[in-house]
Amino acid sequence: HIGVWEYIPRENKVIWDERMHIIHHVPNGEFDGTPEGWSKYIYFEDLEKSRMNTQLAFTQNLLLNNEHRIIWPDGSIRYVATSAITVFAEDNTPDRVIGISIDITDRKKSEEALKLANAEMENALQVKDEFLANMSHELRTPLNAILGISESLEEQIIGKLNEKQFKYVGIIKESGRHLLELINDILDISKIEAGRMELDFHSIGVEKLCQASLRMIKELAQKKNIKVSFKIKGEVKTIMGDERRLKQVLVNLLSNAVKFTEAGEKIGLEVVGYPERNEVTLSVWDTGIGIAEEDLKYLFKPFVQLDAGLAREYQGTGLGLALVAQMVRLHGGLVSVKSEIGKGSMFTITLP
Numbered sequence: 001h002i003g004v005w006e007y008i009p010r011e012n013k014v015i016w017d018e019r020m021h022i023i024h025h026v027p028n029g030e031f032d033g034t035p036e037g038w039s040k041y042i043y044f045e046d047l048e049k050s051r052m053n054t055q056l057a058f059t060q061n062l063l064l065n066n067e068h069r070i071i072w073p074d075g076s077i078r079y080v081a082t083s084a085i086t087v088f089a090e091d092n093t094p095d096r097v098i099g100i101s102i103d104i105t106d107r108k109k110s111e112e113a114l115k116l117a118n119a120e121m122e123n124a125l126q127v128k129d130e131f132l133a134n135m136s137h138e139l140r141t142p143l144n145a146i147l148g149i150s151e152s153l154e155e156q157i158i159g160k161l162n163e164k165q166f167k168y169v170g171i172i173k174e175s176g177r178h179l180l181e182l183i184n185d186i187l188d189i190s191k192i193e194a195g196r197m198e199l200d201f202h203s204i205g206v207e208k209l210c211q212a213s214l215r216m217i218k219e220l221a222q223k224k225n226i227k228v229s230f231k232i233k234g235e236v237k238t239i240m241g242d243e244r245r246l247k248q249v250l251v252n253l254l255s256n257a258v259k260f261t262e263a264g265e266k267i268g269l270e271v272v273g274y275p276e277r278n279e280v281t282l283s284v285w286d287t288g289i290g291i292a293e294e295d296l297k298y299l300f301k302p303f304v305q306l307d308a309g310l311a312r313e314y315q316g317t318g319l320g321l322a323l324v325a326q327m328v329r330l331h332g333g334l335v336s337v338k339s340e341i342g343k344g345s346m347f348t349i350t351l352p
Contacts, residue, residue, distance in 0.1 A: 005084075007035065007097040014038055023080065023103050025072040043069035043077060057086055057097070064099065079108040132190050136183050143183075147176045185323060192326045199242040199330055206236050206280065209243060210269055213250035220258045221267070229268035236273025236280045239351055241331050249327050252320045253284040253347050261288035261344070278352060285346040291339040299337060300325035324349075 003020030007013070014033050021028055024041050031037055042050055046068035057064035064084040069077050084099025150173040152158065154166070161169065191197040214230060221228050250269070257267040267286040274280065291299070300321050324347075328335045332352050339345035 001103050003101045005099050005101065007099075009094050009096070020101060023078075023101055024070055025074070025078075041070050043071055045069070054097075057084060064097075067104070078103060078105045080104065129190060132187055136187055139183055140180070143176055143180055147173060147180070150176060185320070188323055189326070192323075192330070197326075197330060199245060201240055201242060203238045204241055204243045204246065205238055206271055206273075207232060209246060210250065210271060210282070213247050213254060214269060216247075216251045217254045217258055220255065224258060224261070224263040226258055226261055226263065227266045229266065230270075231268070232271045232273075234273035235275050236271060239280055241351065245327050246331070249324050249349065250282065250284070252324050253349075256320065257284050257286035257288065257345075261286045279350055281348050281350050283346055283348040285344060287344040290341040290343055291337070291345055292341055293339075296337060296339065300335070 001019045001023050003023045004017045005020050006015045008015075012034060014031075014035055014037070016031060016033075018028070021031065024031070026041065039047060039051075050066055050068050053064055053066045064082065064086075066082045068080060068082070070080050071077060080101050081104045082099055082101045084097050086097050087095050089095040150169050153161065153169045154173060188197070210230060210232075214228060218228070254267070254269065261267055265287045267284070267288075270283045270285070272281045272283075325335050328349050328351070334350045336348050336350070337345060338348075
Protein backbone atom coordinates (compact mmCIF):
# COMPACT_ATOMS: atom_id res chain seq x y z
CA HIS A 1 0.00 0.00 0.00
CA ILE A 2 1.13 3.57 -0.79
CA GLY A 3 -0.66 6.20 1.26
CA VAL A 4 -0.78 9.94 0.53
CA TRP A 5 -0.93 12.53 3.30
CA GLU A 6 -0.76 16.28 3.83
CA TYR A 7 0.16 18.39 6.83
CA ILE A 8 -0.97 22.03 7.13
CA PRO A 9 1.18 23.71 9.85
CA ARG A 10 -0.95 26.86 10.36
CA GLU A 11 -3.96 24.67 11.17
CA ASN A 12 -1.92 21.91 12.87
CA LYS A 13 -3.93 19.56 10.69
CA VAL A 14 -3.02 16.22 9.05
CA ILE A 15 -5.07 14.80 6.18
CA TRP A 16 -4.82 11.07 5.39
CA ASP A 17 -6.17 9.35 2.31
CA GLU A 18 -7.91 5.98 2.64
CA ARG A 19 -4.70 3.97 2.12
CA MET A 20 -3.00 5.73 5.05
CA HIS A 21 -5.79 4.36 7.24
CA ILE A 22 -5.16 0.88 5.78
CA ILE A 23 -1.37 1.14 6.36
CA HIS A 24 -1.93 2.10 10.02
CA HIS A 25 -4.83 -0.34 10.42
CA VAL A 26 -6.98 2.53 11.71
CA PRO A 27 -10.63 2.80 10.58
CA ASN A 28 -11.88 6.08 9.07
CA GLY A 29 -13.00 8.43 11.81
CA GLU A 30 -10.64 7.09 14.51
CA PHE A 31 -7.64 9.22 13.49
CA ASP A 32 -8.06 12.74 14.95
CA GLY A 33 -6.16 14.49 12.12
CA THR A 34 -3.35 15.98 14.29
CA PRO A 35 0.42 15.33 14.38
CA GLU A 36 0.01 14.34 18.05
CA GLY A 37 -2.68 11.86 17.09
CA TRP A 38 -0.40 10.40 14.41
CA SER A 39 2.44 10.11 16.96
CA LYS A 40 0.34 7.63 18.95
CA TYR A 41 0.73 5.10 16.12
CA ILE A 42 4.53 5.50 15.83
CA TYR A 43 6.67 3.04 17.77
CA PHE A 44 8.03 4.93 20.81
CA GLU A 45 11.72 4.17 20.04
CA ASP A 46 11.39 5.77 16.57
CA LEU A 47 9.28 8.78 17.60
CA GLU A 48 12.14 11.17 18.41
CA LYS A 49 14.00 10.35 15.16
CA SER A 50 10.82 10.96 13.13
CA ARG A 51 10.25 14.33 14.83
CA MET A 52 13.87 15.42 14.22
CA ASN A 53 13.72 14.47 10.53
CA THR A 54 10.44 16.35 10.11
CA GLN A 55 11.89 19.43 11.80
CA LEU A 56 14.94 19.36 9.51
CA ALA A 57 12.64 19.19 6.49
CA PHE A 58 10.82 22.30 7.76
CA THR A 59 13.80 24.44 8.74
CA GLN A 60 16.33 23.49 6.05
CA ASN A 61 13.99 22.94 3.11
CA LEU A 62 15.12 19.33 2.77
CA LEU A 63 13.34 16.40 1.17
CA LEU A 64 12.13 14.25 4.04
CA ASN A 65 13.09 10.56 3.81
CA ASN A 66 12.40 8.52 6.88
CA GLU A 67 11.90 4.90 7.93
CA HIS A 68 10.11 4.11 11.17
CA ARG A 69 8.01 1.48 12.87
CA ILE A 70 4.32 1.83 13.60
CA ILE A 71 2.08 -0.05 16.03
CA TRP A 72 -1.24 -1.48 14.93
CA PRO A 73 -4.14 -1.49 17.40
CA ASP A 74 -3.60 -5.25 17.94
CA GLY A 75 0.00 -4.54 19.09
CA SER A 76 1.80 -5.86 16.00
CA ILE A 77 4.67 -3.81 14.59
CA ARG A 78 5.01 -2.75 10.93
CA TYR A 79 7.72 -0.86 9.04
CA VAL A 80 6.90 2.28 7.05
CA ALA A 81 9.01 4.40 4.68
CA THR A 82 7.97 8.05 4.36
CA SER A 83 8.99 10.67 1.80
CA ALA A 84 7.75 14.25 1.86
CA ILE A 85 8.45 17.74 0.57
CA THR A 86 7.68 21.10 2.20
CA VAL A 87 5.88 23.72 0.13
CA PHE A 88 6.73 27.26 1.28
CA ALA A 89 4.49 30.34 1.18
CA GLU A 90 5.52 33.70 -0.30
CA ASP A 91 6.81 34.87 3.09
CA ASN A 92 9.10 31.77 3.14
CA THR A 93 7.17 30.07 5.94
CA PRO A 94 6.12 26.40 5.58
CA ASP A 95 2.70 26.38 3.91
CA ARG A 96 2.12 22.65 3.75
CA VAL A 97 3.94 19.30 3.65
CA ILE A 98 2.92 16.73 1.05
CA GLY A 99 4.11 13.16 1.49
CA ILE A 100 3.67 9.48 0.83
CA SER A 101 4.05 6.49 3.16
CA ILE A 102 4.75 2.92 2.05
CA ASP A 103 4.44 -0.27 4.09
CA ILE A 104 7.89 -1.92 3.76
CA THR A 105 7.39 -4.66 6.38
CA ASP A 106 7.89 -7.54 3.93
CA ARG A 107 11.11 -6.01 2.60
CA LYS A 108 12.40 -5.41 6.14
CA LYS A 109 11.62 -8.99 7.14
CA SER A 110 13.50 -10.27 4.08
CA GLU A 111 16.47 -8.03 4.92
CA GLU A 112 16.48 -9.23 8.52
CA ALA A 113 16.24 -12.88 7.41
CA LEU A 114 19.12 -12.35 4.96
CA LYS A 115 21.17 -10.58 7.61
CA LEU A 116 20.59 -13.45 10.04
CA ALA A 117 21.41 -16.04 7.36
CA ASN A 118 24.65 -14.19 6.49
CA ALA A 119 25.63 -14.00 10.16
CA GLU A 120 24.93 -17.72 10.61
CA MET A 121 26.88 -18.55 7.45
CA GLU A 122 29.82 -16.39 8.57
CA ASN A 123 29.76 -18.14 11.94
CA ALA A 124 29.58 -21.55 10.27
CA LEU A 125 32.57 -20.67 8.04
CA GLN A 126 34.55 -19.52 11.05
CA VAL A 127 33.73 -22.72 12.94
CA LYS A 128 34.67 -24.77 9.87
CA ASP A 129 37.98 -22.90 9.45
CA GLU A 130 38.84 -23.36 13.13
CA PHE A 131 37.90 -27.04 12.97
CA LEU A 132 40.00 -27.62 9.84
CA ALA A 133 42.98 -25.76 11.30
CA ASN A 134 42.81 -27.76 14.54
CA MET A 135 42.24 -31.05 12.76
CA SER A 136 45.07 -30.45 10.31
CA HIS A 137 47.42 -29.86 13.22
CA GLU A 138 46.16 -32.94 15.05
CA LEU A 139 46.47 -35.08 11.90
CA ARG A 140 49.84 -33.74 10.78
CA THR A 141 51.58 -34.55 14.07
CA PRO A 142 51.05 -38.35 13.92
CA LEU A 143 51.43 -38.33 10.13
CA ASN A 144 54.85 -36.70 10.34
CA ALA A 145 55.87 -39.39 12.84
CA ILE A 146 54.60 -42.13 10.48
CA LEU A 147 56.46 -40.61 7.51
CA GLY A 148 59.66 -40.00 9.48
CA ILE A 149 59.78 -43.52 10.93
CA SER A 150 58.82 -45.20 7.63
CA GLU A 151 61.58 -43.27 5.81
CA SER A 152 64.12 -44.32 8.48
CA LEU A 153 63.00 -47.95 8.13
CA GLU A 154 63.21 -47.70 4.33
CA GLU A 155 66.78 -46.39 4.58
CA GLN A 156 67.50 -49.42 6.85
CA ILE A 157 69.36 -47.25 9.37
CA ILE A 158 68.20 -49.36 12.34
CA GLY A 159 68.38 -52.75 10.67
CA LYS A 160 68.11 -54.61 7.38
CA LEU A 161 64.64 -55.37 5.95
CA ASN A 162 63.66 -58.36 3.89
CA GLU A 163 61.94 -57.82 0.53
CA LYS A 164 58.37 -58.06 1.87
CA GLN A 165 59.10 -55.73 4.81
CA PHE A 166 60.71 -53.20 2.47
CA LYS A 167 57.60 -53.28 0.24
CA TYR A 168 55.24 -52.82 3.19
CA VAL A 169 57.24 -49.86 4.55
CA GLY A 170 57.03 -48.28 1.09
CA ILE A 171 53.24 -48.66 1.13
CA ILE A 172 53.06 -47.05 4.61
CA LYS A 173 55.17 -44.09 3.42
CA GLU A 174 53.15 -43.67 0.20
CA SER A 175 49.83 -43.80 2.09
CA GLY A 176 51.09 -41.26 4.63
CA ARG A 177 52.11 -38.86 1.88
CA HIS A 178 48.73 -39.29 0.22
CA LEU A 179 46.96 -38.40 3.49
CA LEU A 180 49.21 -35.35 3.92
CA GLU A 181 48.36 -34.18 0.39
CA LEU A 182 44.65 -34.58 1.15
CA ILE A 183 44.93 -32.48 4.33
CA ASN A 184 46.83 -29.74 2.47
CA ASP A 185 44.30 -29.71 -0.39
CA ILE A 186 41.33 -29.42 1.97
CA LEU A 187 43.00 -26.52 3.80
CA ASP A 188 43.81 -24.73 0.53
CA ILE A 189 40.23 -25.08 -0.76
CA SER A 190 38.92 -23.84 2.60
CA LYS A 191 41.22 -20.79 2.54
CA ILE A 192 40.24 -19.87 -1.02
CA GLU A 193 36.50 -20.24 -0.31
CA ALA A 194 36.87 -18.04 2.78
CA GLY A 195 38.84 -15.43 0.79
CA ARG A 196 41.90 -15.94 2.98
CA MET A 197 44.36 -17.30 0.44
CA GLU A 198 47.30 -14.89 0.22
CA LEU A 199 49.54 -15.01 -2.84
CA ASP A 200 53.16 -13.86 -3.00
CA PHE A 201 53.45 -12.20 -6.43
CA HIS A 202 56.84 -11.62 -8.02
CA SER A 203 58.59 -12.09 -11.37
CA ILE A 204 59.00 -15.78 -12.28
CA GLY A 205 61.16 -17.32 -14.99
CA VAL A 206 58.75 -19.39 -17.07
CA GLU A 207 61.25 -22.05 -18.17
CA LYS A 208 62.57 -22.43 -14.62
CA LEU A 209 59.00 -22.85 -13.31
CA CYS A 210 58.21 -25.50 -15.93
CA GLN A 211 61.44 -27.45 -15.46
CA ALA A 212 60.96 -27.51 -11.67
CA SER A 213 57.39 -28.81 -12.14
CA LEU A 214 58.54 -31.48 -14.63
CA ARG A 215 61.22 -32.70 -12.18
CA MET A 216 58.48 -33.32 -9.62
CA ILE A 217 56.74 -35.89 -11.85
CA LYS A 218 59.85 -37.33 -13.53
CA GLU A 219 60.04 -40.43 -11.30
CA LEU A 220 56.30 -41.08 -11.65
CA ALA A 221 56.57 -40.94 -15.45
CA GLN A 222 59.68 -43.16 -15.54
CA LYS A 223 57.91 -45.86 -13.53
CA LYS A 224 55.27 -46.08 -16.29
CA ASN A 225 57.78 -45.60 -19.11
CA ILE A 226 55.90 -42.48 -20.22
CA LYS A 227 57.79 -40.06 -22.48
CA VAL A 228 57.56 -36.41 -21.32
CA SER A 229 58.11 -33.56 -23.79
CA PHE A 230 58.53 -29.83 -23.16
CA LYS A 231 58.35 -26.95 -25.66
CA ILE A 232 58.34 -23.15 -25.48
CA LYS A 233 57.05 -21.11 -28.43
CA GLY A 234 57.00 -17.36 -28.89
CA GLU A 235 58.68 -14.66 -26.81
CA VAL A 236 58.04 -15.42 -23.17
CA LYS A 237 60.66 -15.15 -20.44
CA THR A 238 58.92 -14.10 -17.22
CA ILE A 239 55.44 -13.82 -15.74
CA MET A 240 54.11 -12.30 -12.51
CA GLY A 241 52.69 -14.73 -10.00
CA ASP A 242 53.12 -16.86 -6.91
CA GLU A 243 55.81 -19.37 -7.90
CA ARG A 244 54.90 -22.01 -5.29
CA ARG A 245 51.20 -21.92 -6.21
CA LEU A 246 51.79 -21.99 -9.98
CA LYS A 247 54.14 -24.94 -9.49
CA GLN A 248 51.36 -26.61 -7.48
CA VAL A 249 49.00 -26.05 -10.44
CA LEU A 250 51.40 -27.49 -13.05
CA VAL A 251 52.42 -30.47 -10.90
CA ASN A 252 48.76 -31.26 -10.34
CA LEU A 253 48.00 -31.24 -14.08
CA LEU A 254 51.18 -33.16 -14.96
CA SER A 255 50.53 -35.77 -12.25
CA ASN A 256 47.02 -36.31 -13.61
CA ALA A 257 48.42 -36.64 -17.11
CA VAL A 258 50.78 -39.40 -15.93
CA LYS A 259 48.12 -41.03 -13.75
CA PHE A 260 45.53 -41.36 -16.51
CA THR A 261 47.92 -42.26 -19.35
CA GLU A 262 48.82 -45.88 -20.00
CA ALA A 263 52.40 -47.16 -19.77
CA GLY A 264 54.57 -46.43 -22.80
CA GLU A 265 52.44 -43.48 -23.97
CA LYS A 266 53.29 -39.73 -24.04
CA ILE A 267 52.50 -36.53 -22.17
CA GLY A 268 53.80 -32.99 -22.61
CA LEU A 269 53.96 -29.41 -21.43
CA GLU A 270 53.83 -26.65 -24.03
CA VAL A 271 54.25 -22.92 -23.35
CA VAL A 272 53.22 -20.27 -25.88
CA GLY A 273 53.85 -16.54 -25.45
CA TYR A 274 51.55 -13.92 -26.97
CA PRO A 275 53.35 -10.57 -26.44
CA GLU A 276 50.73 -8.66 -28.47
CA ARG A 277 48.03 -9.86 -26.03
CA ASN A 278 50.29 -9.73 -22.99
CA GLU A 279 49.39 -13.38 -22.30
CA VAL A 280 51.02 -16.75 -21.92
CA THR A 281 49.42 -20.19 -22.20
CA LEU A 282 50.71 -23.31 -20.46
CA SER A 283 49.17 -26.48 -21.87
CA VAL A 284 49.49 -29.95 -20.35
CA TRP A 285 48.49 -32.69 -22.80
CA ASP A 286 48.37 -36.46 -22.65
CA THR A 287 47.45 -39.47 -24.76
CA GLY A 288 45.43 -41.00 -21.93
CA ILE A 289 41.90 -42.21 -21.31
CA GLY A 290 40.21 -38.87 -22.07
CA ILE A 291 37.07 -37.36 -20.58
CA ALA A 292 33.53 -37.67 -21.88
CA GLU A 293 32.00 -34.37 -23.03
CA GLU A 294 29.10 -34.62 -20.59
CA ASP A 295 31.60 -34.95 -17.69
CA LEU A 296 33.61 -31.81 -18.52
CA LYS A 297 31.26 -29.57 -16.50
CA TYR A 298 32.05 -31.52 -13.31
CA LEU A 299 35.84 -31.34 -13.67
CA PHE A 300 36.57 -28.28 -11.55
CA LYS A 301 34.06 -28.93 -8.74
CA PRO A 302 35.54 -29.82 -5.32
CA PHE A 303 35.29 -33.46 -4.16
CA VAL A 304 33.90 -34.66 -7.52
CA GLN A 305 35.64 -37.61 -9.18
CA LEU A 306 34.63 -38.80 -12.60
CA ASP A 307 33.62 -42.42 -12.93
CA ALA A 308 35.42 -42.98 -16.22
CA GLY A 309 37.54 -45.94 -17.28
CA LEU A 310 40.90 -46.06 -15.58
CA ALA A 311 39.97 -43.28 -13.14
CA ARG A 312 38.41 -45.89 -10.82
CA GLU A 313 41.77 -47.62 -10.42
CA TYR A 314 43.52 -44.62 -8.89
CA GLN A 315 43.41 -42.82 -5.59
CA GLY A 316 42.43 -39.18 -5.61
CA THR A 317 40.88 -36.49 -3.43
CA GLY A 318 38.66 -34.96 -6.09
CA LEU A 319 40.21 -31.61 -5.09
CA GLY A 320 43.11 -31.27 -7.52
CA LEU A 321 41.35 -29.67 -10.48
CA ALA A 322 39.17 -27.52 -8.22
CA LEU A 323 42.38 -26.12 -6.72
CA VAL A 324 43.87 -25.62 -10.20
CA ALA A 325 40.85 -23.58 -11.30
CA GLN A 326 40.80 -21.47 -8.14
CA MET A 327 44.57 -20.81 -8.12
CA VAL A 328 44.49 -19.76 -11.77
CA ARG A 329 41.48 -17.49 -11.08
CA LEU A 330 43.39 -15.82 -8.21
CA HIS A 331 46.17 -15.08 -10.74
CA GLY A 332 43.67 -13.36 -13.04
CA GLY A 333 43.78 -16.24 -15.51
CA LEU A 334 41.55 -18.88 -17.06
CA VAL A 335 41.70 -22.65 -17.43
CA SER A 336 40.13 -24.61 -20.28
CA VAL A 337 40.10 -28.24 -21.38
CA LYS A 338 39.78 -30.22 -24.60
CA SER A 339 39.38 -33.97 -24.43
CA GLU A 340 38.34 -37.03 -26.37
CA ILE A 341 37.61 -40.47 -24.95
CA GLY A 342 40.45 -42.90 -25.69
CA LYS A 343 42.65 -40.22 -27.31
CA GLY A 344 43.67 -37.91 -24.48
CA SER A 345 43.17 -34.50 -22.92
CA MET A 346 44.70 -31.03 -22.98
CA PHE A 347 44.38 -28.59 -20.09
CA THR A 348 45.33 -25.00 -20.98
CA ILE A 349 46.07 -22.27 -18.47
CA THR A 350 45.98 -18.70 -19.78
CA LEU A 351 47.80 -16.17 -17.57
CA PRO A 352 48.44 -12.44 -17.94
